[in-house]
Amino acid sequence: MKSDAQNTDAESVRIEKKLSVGDVVEIEIKDVAHGGHFVAHHGKQVIFVRHAITGEKVKAIITRINNKIMLADTIEVLQPSKYRVTPSCEYVSDQQKIKCGGCDFQHINIEYQRELKEKIVIDQFYRLAKFDLRKFKSIDSEDFHLKSVAPATGLGWRTRMNFAVSKSGKMGMFPHHSNEILEIKDCQIADSRLNVSKFATQNWNGKTKVSLELFAEQVQITHADVPGVFWQSHINAQETLTDYIGEKLIVKPAAKVLDLYSGLGVFGQFILKLQPNIAALTLVDTNVESIKIAKSEFASLLKQINPAVKFNTSASEVLKYLRSEVQSKKSQERTWDLAIVDPPRSGLNSQIIDLLAQLKVSELVYISCDPASLARDFAALQSKNYHLNHIRSFDLFPMTQHIETVAIFGSGVE
Numbered sequence: 001m002k003s004d005a006q007n008t009d010a011e012s013v014r015i016e017k018k019l020s021v022g023d024v025v026e027i028e029i030k031d032v033a034h035g036g037h038f039v040a041h042h043g044k045q046v047i048f049v050r051h052a053i054t055g056e057k058v059k060a061i062i063t064r065i066n067n068k069i070m071l072a073d074t075i076e077v078l079q080p081s082k083y084r085v086t087p088s089c090e091y092v093s094d095q096q097k098i099k100c101g102g103c104d105f106q107h108i109n110i111e112y113q114r115e116l117k118e119k120i121v122i123d124q125f126y127r128l129a130k131f132d133l134r135k136f137k138s139i140d141s142e143d144f145h146l147k148s149v150a151p152a153t154g155l156g157w158r159t160r161m162n163f164a165v166s167k168s169g170k171m172g173m174f175p176h177h178s179n180e181i182l183e184i185k186d187c188q189i190a191d192s193r194l195n196v197s198k199f200a201t202q203n204w205n206g207k208t209k210v211s212l213e214l215f216a217e218q219v220q221i222t223h224a225d226v227p228g229v230f231w232q233s234h235i236n237a238q239e240t241l242t243d244y245i246g247e248k249l250i251v252k253p254a255a256k257v258l259d260l261y262s263g264l265g266v267f268g269q270f271i272l273k274l275q276p277n278i279a280a281l282t283l284v285d286t287n288v289e290s291i292k293i294a295k296s297e298f299a300s301l302l303k304q305i306n307p308a309v310k311f312n313t314s315a316s317e318v319l320k321y322l323r324s325e326v327q328s329k330k331s332q333e334r335t336w337d338l339a340i341v342d343p344p345r346s347g348l349n350s351q352i353i354d355l356l357a358q359l360k361v362s363e364l365v366y367i368s369c370d371p372a373s374l375a376r377d378f379a380a381l382q383s384k385n386y387h388l389n390h391i392r393s394f395d396l397f398p399m400t401q402h403i404e405t406v407a408i409f410g411s412g413v414e
């Protein structure tokens with residue numbers, strides 16, 4: 001699995017090419033940045049450092065320089081933070097020169113990881129939407145916080161994992177920004193039922209990828225390079241997210257609901273159970289297989305719950321679907337009461353947000369796996385008269401830099 005740090009705050013920083021890849025520098029570690037890095041300075045040079053912690057003094061090796069950013073990895077901790085812990089995984093230990101790219105934060109105490117993640121969300125909202133989440137109160141007076149999710153240890157939660165295959169046919173992981181494959185014997189964040197240690201002993205010669213997925217208590221093994229049917233990887237993700245949405249959202253009878261980036265339609269199903277008397281539900285996802293499965297699952301679900309619901313699916317891009325909706329409808333018909341959006345890390349964009357506004361979507365539930373794209377989209381939503389009613393982040397990717405956030409927006413236009 002390749003870590004994705006392309007979206008770091010670092011991207012806006014120009015560097016002077018004084019240091020070279022492979023150089024070792026002694027630096028003091030400042031704030032946490034988005035993307036699994038911490039900020040440090042070497043002279044005027046900003047460096048984004050992995051496997052460090054705010055307040056530490058470390059020796060770091062420069063791993064990448066391009067015309068915008070300089071990245072480094074910690075190779076020796078000179079003054080450790082009180083939040084530094086010994087990782088239980090040998091592939092991210094301080095002794096390991098090339099570390100697994102799957103976990104960014106295993107060297108950090110789990111409670112402190114969560115504090116850092118909360119700070120990252122606050123920083124992104126401040127930088128990209130000029131919005132101070134520290135002063136935000138939801139409509140029911142709740143402050144913004146990141147919530148931890150069981151298991152509290154942050155280990156044993158992943159039910160879906162992709163591995164690369166090494167030249168010798170063994171399962172492995174990519175180190176950060178590297179094509180070298182680090183062979184692994186086990187994975188600490190994987191759910192034990194995935195049986196990583198058993199599959200890691202097998203020979204996978206002839207394959208380039210091994211995907212292990214826990215599905216109905218069975219491990220499914222696939223080798224496809226294209227993304228398959230999506231579902232959340234944390235063992236408690238679905239329940240955590242739907243519990244929060246159910247607590248905050250009131251869905252009125254006769255509501256017309258869009259489930260965009262629907263996958264199998266887990267959120268659409270949830271809304272239907274929450275309010276069986278909705279008038280219409282449409283699922284949109286590019287993945288044809290997901291839509292096919294969703295169609296058959298909803299056929300039986302609607303029979304049980306409410307056969308009168310007008311149910312539709314579209315195996316297409318969200319942008320294309322929304323454009324055709326806007327074009328095919330007269331302005332007085334362009335009304336959707338609720339849209340749930342659960343996009344990939346890149347988020348929505350201003351075109352999609354503009355179309356949602358044209359369709360007069362009055363409430364928007366945004367499930368985001370990237371606080372930077374969420375904050376950017378929030379700025380665009382504000383310009384279309386949407387306001388933030390609720391927001392909560394969840395630690396659904398412990399030990400990694402990733403953060404899941406649910407934000408619920410209302411439209412200013414009644």
Ligand SMILES: C[S@@+](CC[C@H](N)C(=O)[O-])C[C@H]1O[C@@H](n2cnc3c(N)ncnc32)[C@H](O)[C@@H]1O
Pocket residue numbers: 229230231232261262263264265266267284285286287290316317318319342343344
């Ligand atoms: C983060 S997943 C969410 C899936 C689902 N809501 C769930 O929680 O199981 C994102 C989904 O968006 C779909 N997708 C990616 N890009 C898309 C696009 N441009 N238009 C429509 N669907 C897209 C993927 O196939 C995937 O199912």
